[in-house]
Amino acid sequence: MQRYFVDAKQIQGNQIVIDNDDAHHIVRVMRMAEGSEVIVSDGAARTVKARIDHIAGKSVTLSIVEELPQRAEAAWRVTIAQGLPKGDKMELIMQKCTEIGAASFIPFSSERVIVQYDHKKEAKRLERWSKIVKEAAEQSHRDFIPTLEEPKSWKELLALIPSYDLALFCYERAGDEGHGIGLKGALEKFKQAGDANTNDNQPSILLIAGPEGGFAEREATEAEAAGAILIGLGRRILRAETAGIVGLSCILYESGEMGGV
C-alpha cells in the first residue's frame, strides 16, 4: 500500500488533508479514486491506514481507518556523515541510505572536498535533498523521515563525534598502514561492549565517509583523537558515493536487521 508522510498538523482528529506534490502523486501518478486506501505517517510517532473520502483539485481529504504499529525502523540509529561529493552523487547516497535504513544525514566539508559550497544555493540544495529523502522514505515504507542537517565544517563534524555511542571513520589506508581495523572487527567489539549495557538498545552510530579524494592523514589523526575508529571496507577502492551505502548495509546487517542469531 502506498505510503505518504504528512506534517502532524495535517492530521486533525479523524481527518487528514493531503495537498501539493503528494496529492498530485495520489491523483495523477497512482490514479487513485475516492474509497482507495493509503498509509499515512506523520514522520515521527504515528502511522495510520486512511481512506480517501474526497478529491478536489490539488487537495485530498481522507479519514483514518486504523492506527498501525510502527515496525520498519532499525534498532541501531546510524547517521551518515558524508564529505560533499561532486555532481549529483549526494542524491544517490541519500536515496539509497534512506531505503537501507539511515537515521540521519550530515553533509560536511573537508580538505579534499572540491565542490565550492555556495551559500546562496544552499537553501535550494537542502530543499532538493529533503525531497529525495522524503520520497525514498515513502517508497521504502519507513516509519520516519531521516533528518537532514545543514552542511557542517570539518571542525563542526569533529565536535559531534563524542556525542555518538560509536563513530566509524572510513579510511582507505586503514589496515594497510598498520593503523585501523576492518569494519567487522570494530562492530564485533562494539557489540561485545554493548552487551554489558542492556539499557542502551538503540545505540547511535556515526559513519563518516570522505569525498572523492578521501581524507588527508591529518584528518584521520584528528578524527581518531576525537574518538572515531578508523575502519577499512575491504581491499577494493570504493568510490565516494559507495562507501556510505556499503558501510550502512553492513552495520545494519551486523545489528540483526537481516535476521540471524
Place this chain on the structure above:
Amino acid sequence: MQRYFVDAKQIQGNQIVIDNDDAHHIVRVMRMAEGSEVIVSDGAARTVKARIDHIAGKSVTLSIVEELPQRAEAAWRVTIAQGLPKGDKMELIMQKCTEIGAASFIPFSSERVIVQYDHKKEAKRLERWSKIVKEAAEQSHRDFIPTLEEPKSWKELLALIPSYDLALFCYERAGDEGHGIGLKGALEKFKQAGDANTNDNQPSILLIAGPEGGFAEREATEAEAAGAILIGLGRRILRAETAGIVGLSCILYESGEMGGV
C-alpha cells in the same frame, strides 16, 4: 597508482602496448608522461607495475618494472543475477557491485520484467555494460574483470541454480509469510556447513534479485524447488537496483572481507 586492464596478447615479453580508450585515458585524462608508472593487469592471472616508455598518438608503449602479487579479490565468488530493470539502473548495479567485489553478472528476464529486450540492441547494450564493468574494475583496483553473461530467460536461470554452492533469492515477502529467512541466518548456516568442508575455500554464491515489480509467487516457489534459499533484506522495501548492492555488501562482510574474527 592508476590501473588498466589489457588483453593478455598486449603483453609481449617485457613490453606492453596500450591503445584505444585506455591510451586516451593515460594521455588526455591522467596527463601522464614518459617515465610515469601504472599498474597493468591481464584481467586474469597477471598484474604488473609498468613504466611508460613511449607515447605516440593513440598508442602507449610500456615496459614491465615488476610482477605484483594478486590481492584484491574476495574469497567468496558472488554472481549477481539481476532481473532486467528499467532505464539505466543495470549500469548502476554493475558499477557498484564491481567496486564492492562481485565475480560475475547474469541479467535475466522474469514475469515482471517490463523492459522489452531487443535482440537487435543486445550487442550494443552488452558492449556498454562491459565497458562500465571494466572501468569500475580498474578504478576499484580489482585483479579481475567480473564476467558478464548474455541475458538469460527465467528457465535458463533456474537451471543454473544447482551449479552454485549457495543460491540466495531476494524475496520481499520472505519472513512476513512464514517462509524464508533473513540473509544473516542463511549465511551463518552456510558458513557452519562450510567449515565441515575445508577443501572449498572459494565458495560460489548466486544472489538473485528481481526487477521493479519483484517476483511472482510462482517464481519464488520454482527457485526454492531448484535449491535456492528465499531471503529477506530487512523490513524496509529496497528498490530493484538496491537489493543486489546491499546483499553483496553483506555477503562479503560475512565472508570476512572487512576484517573481524
